[in-house]
Structure formats: structure tokens, C-alpha cells
Amino acid sequence: MQAKQKKELMEFACRIRIGIVEEIKARGFGHIGGSLSIADLLAVLYGEIMNYDPKNPKMEDRDKLVCSKGHAGPAVYAALALKGFFPYENLKTLNQPGTNLPSHCDRKKTPGIDMTTGSLGQGTSLAVGIALGDKLRGRNCRTFLIVGDGETNEGQVWEAAMFTAAKKVNNLVWIIDNNKKQLDGYTCDVLNIFNLEEKFRAFGFDAITVDGNDVEQVYEALSRKAIDKPIAIVLNTVKGKGIKEIEEAAGNHSMAPKPEDCDRWLDILHKELAELA
Amino acid sequence: MNVIYTGEMDTRLFKNVIGETISELLREDENVVYLDADLMNCIGTAKLPKETDRAINCGIAEANMIGIACGLSAAGFKPIVHTFGPFASRRCYDQVFLSGGYAGNSITVIGTDPGVTATFNGGTHMPFEDIALYRAIPNAIIVDITDVSMLKDFLRQAKDLPGIKYLRVGRKGSAKVYSEDSHFQIGKGIVLREGKDAAIIACGIMVHEAMQAAEILSQDGIEVAVIDIFTIKPLDVELVKTYARKTGTIVTAENHNKIGGLYSAVKDALDGEAKTGYVAVEDEFGEVGPQDYLQKRFGLTSDHIARKVKETINKK
Numbered sequence: 001m002q003a004k005q006k007k008e009l010m011e012f013a014c015r016i017r018i019g020i021v022e023e024i025k026a027r028g029f030g031h032i033g034g035s036l037s038i039a040d041l042l043a044v045l046y047g048e049i050m051n052y053d054p055k056n057p058k059m060e061d062r063d064k065l066v067c068s069k070g071h072a073g074p075a076v077y078a079a080l081a082l083k084g085f086f087p088y089e090n091l092k093t094l095n096q097p098g099t100n101l102p103s104h105c106d107r108k109k110t111p112g113i114d115m116t117t118g119s120l121g122q123g124t125s126l127a128v129g130i131a132l133g134d135k136l137r138g139r140n141c142r143t144f145l146i147v148g149d150g151e152t153n154e155g156q157v158w159e160a161a162m163f164t165a166a167k168k169v170n171n172l173v174w175i176i177d178n179n180k181k182q183l184d185g186y187t188c189d190v191l192n193i194f195n196l197e198e199k200f201r202a203f204g205f206d207a208i209t210v211d212g213n214d215v216e217q218v219y220e221a222l223s224r225k226a227i228d229k230p231i232a233i234v235l236n237t238v239k240g241k242g243i244k245e246i247e248e249a250a251g252n253h254s255m256a257p258k259p260e261d262c263d264r265w266l267d268i269l270h271k272e273l274a275e276l277a
Numbered sequence: 278m279n280v281i282y283t284g285e286m287d288t289r290l291f292k293n294v295i296g297e298t299i300s301e302l303l304r305e306d307e308n309v310v311y312l313d314a315d316l317m318n319c320i321g322t323a324k325l326p327k328e329t330d331r332a333i334n335c336g337i338a339e340a341n342m343i344g345i346a347c348g349l350s351a352a353g354f355k356p357i358v359h360t361f362g363p364f365a366s367r368r369c370y371d372q373v374f375l376s377g378g379y380a381g382n383s384i385t386v387i388g389t390d391p392g393v394t395a396t397f398n399g400g401t402h403m404p405f406e407d408i409a410l411y412r413a414i415p416n417a418i419i420v421d422i423t424d425v426s427m428l429k430d431f432l433r434q435a436k437d438l439p440g441i442k443y444l445r446v447g448r449k450g451s452a453k454v455y456s457e458d459s460h461f462q463i464g465k466g467i468v469l470r471e472g473k474d475a476a477i478i479a480c481g482i483m484v485h486e487a488m489q490a491a492e493i494l495s496q497d498g499i500e501v502a503v504i505d506i507f508t509i510k511p512l513d514v515e516l517v518k519t520y521a522r523k524t525g526t527i528v529t530a531e532n533h534n535k536i537g538g539l540y541s542a543v544k545d546a547l548d549g550e551a552k553t554g555y556v557a558v559e560d561e562f563g564e565v566g567p568q569d570y571l572q573k574r575f576g577l578t579s580d581h582i583a584r585k586v587k588e589t590i591n592k593k
Contacts, residue, residue, distance in 0.1 A: 060353075107351070108381045115351060116380035119371055125341045126376055129348015129356075136310070136330065137352070156372075159341035167333070 001216045005048070007276055009215040012082065013043035014273045017242045018266060019078025019091055023101070024255070025262035026092040031103065033239040033252035035075035037179040037212070038067075038146060041235060042079040044218045045144055054084040057111045061139045064114040064130050068123025069148035069177065070104035071254075077101050077110065085112035114143075121154030123147070128160050131172035143172045144222075150182025153191050158203070161232075165204030170226035174205065177212065179239035183253045200232035212237035243268060278459035280469055282488055285453055289425050292448035295387065296321030298432045299357060303329050309436055310349050314339045314360040319448060320389065322359075339364045343372035343384070350382035355436045361395070362388035362445060366407035378414045378441050385435040385442045391421065391481060392532035393571035394447035395563065403563025409537025411443040412510050418463060419509040421481035421531070421539075422446035426455040427507065434463065445481060449568075452485040454505065466513040472500035475526035475586050478517060480506050480539055483530035483556070486572075489579035490530075494586055501586055509539055514546040521551035528586050530556040532577055554589030556582050 016039040024030035046052075050063040067076050074094060081088045086100070093099040100109045104118030115130065117123035127145040134141055147157060164172055176196055184190050193199075200207035206226065210217040212235025221233045239253075240246035243265045249255065257265075299322055302309045310331045317323035317334055325332045331354075335342035339360055346356035358365070365388030366373075377384055388407055390396075395403040411419045418438065422428045428446055435442040454469070461467075469484070470491050479487035484505045491501050502520055506513060521527050527547065531539040535557035544553055558575045572578050 106380075115348070116375070119375045121340075122344055122372060122376045125344020125372070126348040126351070126380075128341070129345040129350070130352050131348075132333075132345060133349045133352025133354055136354070156340045156344065159336075159338035160344065163335060163338070163341055163345065166336075 001219055006216055009043050009047050009219070011273060011276050012047045013040045013215060014269055014276060015082055016042055016075060016078045018269045018273070019081060020074045021262050021265050021269065023074045023077065023091045023094040024257065025259060027095045029254065029256035030074055030094065031071040031254050032246060033181065034069060034148060034177065034179060035072045036241050036243065036246065037237040037239050038072055038075050038177050039242065040213045040215050041146065041175065041177070041218055042075055044215050044222060046079045046083050048219060049222045050144065051141065054112070057085060061141050063141050064143040065146070066115045066117065066123045066127035066130065066143060067105050067146045068117050068127065069120065069146060069151050070117030070123065072146070073101065073103055073105045076105060076113065080110070080112040120148065120151040121156035124157050124160035127172055128164055128169055131169050135169065135171055141171065145172060145174050147174065147176050149176060149178040149180065149187050149193060149196065150190070152176065152193050152196065161200065161203045164230050168230070170230045172230055173222070174200065174230065174232040176232065176234045177237055178234050179237045181239040181253065196234045200234070205230055205232040207232040207234065209234040209236060213241050278461065279456040280454065280467070281456050282452065282454045282469060284489070287425050287450045287453045290448065290450050291422070291425065291428060291446050292320045292389070294425050294428055295359070295432070295446070298429055300325055302357070302432070302436060303331055306355065306436065308353065308355045310354045310356045312342050312346050312356060312358045314342050314364065316360055320359060339369040340372045343369040344376045346384045347376040347380060347382035350384055355383070357385045357387065357436060359387040359389065361402055362391045362404040362407050363402055366404055366410045370410055373441060374414050378417065383439045385444065387444045387446065389446060389448050391445040391447065392558070393563070393568055393575060393577060394449065394482065394532070396568050396571065397565055399565030400563040405534040405558045405563060406537065407445060408509055408533050408539070411441070412537060412542065414441055417441040417443060417510060419443045420445065420463070420507055421509060423481065423484045423505055423507055424451045424454040426457055426459045427461055430459060430461050447482065451482065454484060461507065464508045464511040464513055466504045466506040466516045468502060468504055470503040472502040473524060474499045474501055475528060475590055476502040476504055476520035476524045477528050477530055477582060477586065478504045478506050478539065478543055479530040480509060482532050483577065486577065486579045487530050487582055490582035490586065493579060493583040499586065499590070506539065509542055512542045512546055517543055517546050518550060521547055526552045526586070526590050528554040528556065528582065528589050530582050534558045534560055536560055552589050552592045554585045556585050
């Protein structure tokens with residue numbers, strides 16, 4: 001990857017993080033940790049990998065994104081706003097009465113959201129269905145599925161994984177945000193999920209693990225083409241990535257920061273952005 | 278549509294008709310996708326011609342199957358899903374509710390072996406609550422199938438309708454009620470027999486029992502109307518109210534728990550406008566046995582209906 005391309009993706013990721021903090025600042029609370037952990041992934045997907053048209057969000061042969069960890073809506077909304085799916089100012093309506101940007105992703109409300117998610121595990125099967133539909137139609141496009149590590153506690157995830165490999169739904173790319181934490185604490189303490197890469201390999205995937213907060217590694221992983229088997233990418237990430245204070249907070253799944261906390265975090269992010277530029 | 282009821286049983290079995298109709302729909306409409314959860318052999322679809330890649334066996338994973346169906350709907354397909362009733366309702370309820378209804382996807386769910394028709398599979402496989410569950414999904418359509426003619430017509434209609442469609446149907450046969458190639462209007466009940474003293478509102482296997490009960494009552498000089506309501510949601514409120522006014526006594530008959538099913542829907546609609554009684558399962562779990570035994574055990578026979586009608590007419 002060229003230095004310029006990498007710098008642009010890092011800038012995009014930083015802008016997504018700024019968007020997330022601005023959304024949560026406007027509402028006063030929100031799912032900040034798991035949103036920040038996938039900012040780099042979303043920057044690579046919307047910056048380089050996915051084929052889409054913000055002016056025609058329902059374009060049939062677009063690549064699709066299913067964020068099965070639906071509570072990371074704020075991260076996806078920031079990416080969509082930055083790419084022009086809807087005005088950036090709308091981000092401030094997160095979770096306001098009557099908003100088009102609810103906590104959890106909703107395909108009926110938000111341009112660019114391909115599937116409604118929120119009840120963990122369900123997005124996996126929905127993504128399989130979307131990808132299978134594209135395959136039946138002979139469309140040359142991919143569906144990217146983002147699953148939380150804690151979410152893999154849900155049995156439905158493994159039903160969908162089994163189906164994906166068994167029926168060779170190879171136009172579906174599984175991406176697991178392995179940020180090591182879920183609502184009640186560390187995944188290894190709540191319900192140990194052991195080695196995700198090995199699990200996906202055993203389920204019939206071509207599985208790899210990369211640093212999910214390194215845009216270059218994420219880009220390389222997403223550039224792989226599925227040959228015989230579907231691809232599963234385990235992203236090693238940090239929950240709350242980008243702001244040390246949030247990374248180190250014990251309960252960072254959902255936070256209710258004060259406006260001055262958000263301003264401090266925004267300063268950090270704007271400074272990082274300036275340094276990148 | 279003609280009512281041809283004589284009490285004679287149809288030689289055709291529901292399971293074969295489901296399989297044949299799905300096969301036809303796959304051939305006729307390239308947007309139809311059929312998904313099953315390892316129960317293709319139970320409805321004769323395991324032998325579908327191999328030319329279609331739109332018949333998909335998802336294995337024993339109902340939640341995943343519903344999710345995939347909903348994803349296919351989002352991709353522009355018309356999914357038809359089959360499994361046994363308990364697995365088509367309780368087992369995957371959150372998936373039907375959220376991935377389906379809430380997310381704005383459209384799927385047709387066929388739940389076979391409702392209530393006592395689960396016979397020798399017993400209590401684990403005997404849904405007396407599937408109607409209650411589906412009724413609580415906003416805008417869902419629920420049809421309890423009466424006979425082969427209705428089954429064929431409704432399967433054809435359902436695939437093109439938006440939202441969640443739940444089709445409750447046995448696998449064995451039923452009495453012949455309607456002429457071949459009848460067309461049914463969803464949400465419009467059918468008056469099978471007129472009567473001035475009371476009206477029996479029935480669905481599914483209880484339609485035949487209701488017609489038999491009307492004969493029994495007639496011999497005692499009580500003339501009852503029989504209505505095949507078949508769509509439990511949306512309920513034909515107008516028809517129910519008309520017969521409540523006309524006869525003053527309404528008795529429902531359903532192969533389901535009294536809680537949350539047809540009786541509950543009719544009672545809600547009437548809001549005290551008539552004397553009401555029900556023939557339904559008294560809030561119990563199912564058990565194993567032949568269907569005639571189970572109908573007696575759970576109080577779902579023509580005799581039970583006849584007694585309930587007399588009792589309800591005599592209510593103060």
C-alpha cells in the first residue's frame with residue numbers, strides 16, 4: 001500500500017472517530033467502545049474496498065455491509081455521512097426522538113444501511129441471505145459482515161457460519177471485531193470464546209488474523225479473494241481505540257460522557273488529524 | 278368458490294399438495310426460493326427436480342433459516358420457509374419478529390402439524406401457541422388452513438404479499454370443504470351454513486367438527502351458523518359482529534390454546550356484544566397419541582362444540 005493511500009485511510013478513520021464522539025456528545029450517551037474499535041475497518045471498507053454510490057444507495061450490484069453488532073451504528077453512520085449518504089449535521093440526531101439514526105442499524109430508516117440489526121447473532125444469517133441472493137442473481141459483488149467477538153456467544157452465529165462454508169457462499173466476507181470485551185467485561189471472563197481463527201478454520205473457512213486497527217493490514221486482508229472457501233478475518237482490535245481514556249475505561253461498552261469529556265477527546269482526535277495532514 | 282362440504286374426506290394429503298405447489302411455484306416464478314430445515318422428506322420436496330438452486334436445505338437450524346430467508350427478501354426474492362409448527366414459531370420467534378417483521382422483510386412461513394395433528398411426535402412437537410405468537414407480530418397474516426383447495430390458493434397468494442405470512446397446516450388429509458380452484462380473500466371469513474340461534478366460528482381442523490356439531494344441534498332443534506374464519510389475523514371483524522347481532526351467541530372452535538388464539542381475537546373484536554363460548558385447549562401442554570384420542574383428550578370434537586353451544590345459548 002502506498003504511503004499516500006495509507007495516510008488517507010488513517011485520516012478517514014480519524015474523521016469517523018470524530019463523528020462518533022460528536023454523535024455521542026450530542027445525545028449524551030452511546031455505544032462508544034465498540035464503535036471506535038471498527039473505525040479503521042470502516043475506513044478501509046468505504047475508503048477503498050466497497051463498490052457503492054451514495055446517490056443511489058439501493059444500487060443492485062453494490063457491495064453490501066451488514067453490521068451485525070448493530071450497536072456500532074454510530075460508527076457506520078459517521079462513515080456514511082462522511083461519504084455523502086446523508087448530511088453530516090444529521091449525526092447530531094443520534095437517538096433523538098423521530099431520528100433516522102437509531103442506536104442500532106435500521107435499513108428502513110437510514111440511507112446506506114443494508115440491513116436492520118441489533119438482536120445479536122441475527123445479522124449473520126441475514127448477511128448470508130443477502131449474499132446468497134446476489135449469488136443466485138449472478139451479481140458480481142460481495143457482502144461484508146461485521147460480527148462482534150462477544151456476539152459469537154450467540155449460537156445463531158455458528159449456524160450461519162456452518163451454512164456459509166457448507167453452501168460455499170464465498171461472496172460473503174466474515175469480519176470479526178475481536179476487541180476482547182463485551183458489556184459485562186472481558187470476553188475471556190464472561191464466556192471464553194477461545195481461538196476465533198481456529199474456530200472459523202474448523203468451520204470450513206479460509207481464516208486469518210490481522211491487526212484490525214492497522215488500515216494497511218485490514219486492507220491487505222480484505223483484498224484477498226475467496227477461492228474454494230469463504231474468508232473469515234479476525235481483527236485484533238482495542239475497544240475504544242483512538243482515545244486512551246476510553247480504551248482504559250473498564251465499562252466502555254456504553255458511556256455517558258460529559259460534554260467537556262467529549263471536547264477533550266475531540267481535541268485529541270483533531271490534533272491527530274492535523275498531524276496526519 | 279363453491280362450498281361442497283358433505284363430510285367426505287379428501288384422498289389427497291396436505292403434505293403432497295404442499296410439495297407439489299412449492300415445486301410449481303419454483304418453476305413458475307424465478308423469485309421464489311424455498312428453504313427447509315431438514316424436513317423436506319416430510320412434505321415431499323426432497324425429490325424436487327435438481328434443476329433449481331432455489332430449493333435450499335438449511336439443516337436443523339431454524340433461526341438461521343429464517344434469517345437467510347429475510348436476507349433473501351431484502352435481495353428481492355420471495356422466500357417460502359417450511360418446518361414443523363413449533364419450530365416455525367417458538368424456535369425462531371425473535372428472528373421472525375425482528376429479522377422479518379421489524380426489518381421490513383417479507384417471508385411465507387409454513388408451520389406443519391399444528392396442535393393435535395402432531396399426534397405421535399407428542400408434546401414437544403405440538404404447538405397450541407403458534408397463533409398467539411404470530412398474532413403479536415405487527416401486521417402478520419395468519420391462516421389456519423381448512424382444506425386442500427384453500428392450501429393451494431393461499432400458497433400462491435402468500436408469496437406475493439408483503440410482510441410475515443404464517444400458514445398453519447397439517448400433513449394428513451381433511452374433509453373436502455371447497456371446490457377445486459377456489460379463490461379465497463384474506464381476512465374474509467366464509468359462511469358455510471346459516472342458522473339463527475348461534476354462530477360457530479371455526480378454523481383449521483375444527484371447521485369439519487363445527488359442521489358436524491351443527492348437524493347434531495339441528496337434530497335438537499337448534500339452528501347454528503358455521504363460519505370458516507381461516508384468517509385469524511387480520512380477523513373478519515365485520516362478519517363476526519354481523520353474526521353476533523344476528524344470533525346473539527358466538528362459539529369459537531380452534532385447535533390451539535384458548536389464550537391468544539381465535540377465541541381471544543373474536544372476544545377482542547366483540548367487546549361484549551354477544552354471549553361467547555370457546556372450544557379450545559385449556560392452557561395445557563400437548564401429549565402423544567392418535568389424533569382422535571387427542572381431540573377427545575383436549576376437548577376438540579363436534580360433541581364438545583355442540584355442548585358448548587347449548588351452554589352458551591343458555592347463559593344469562
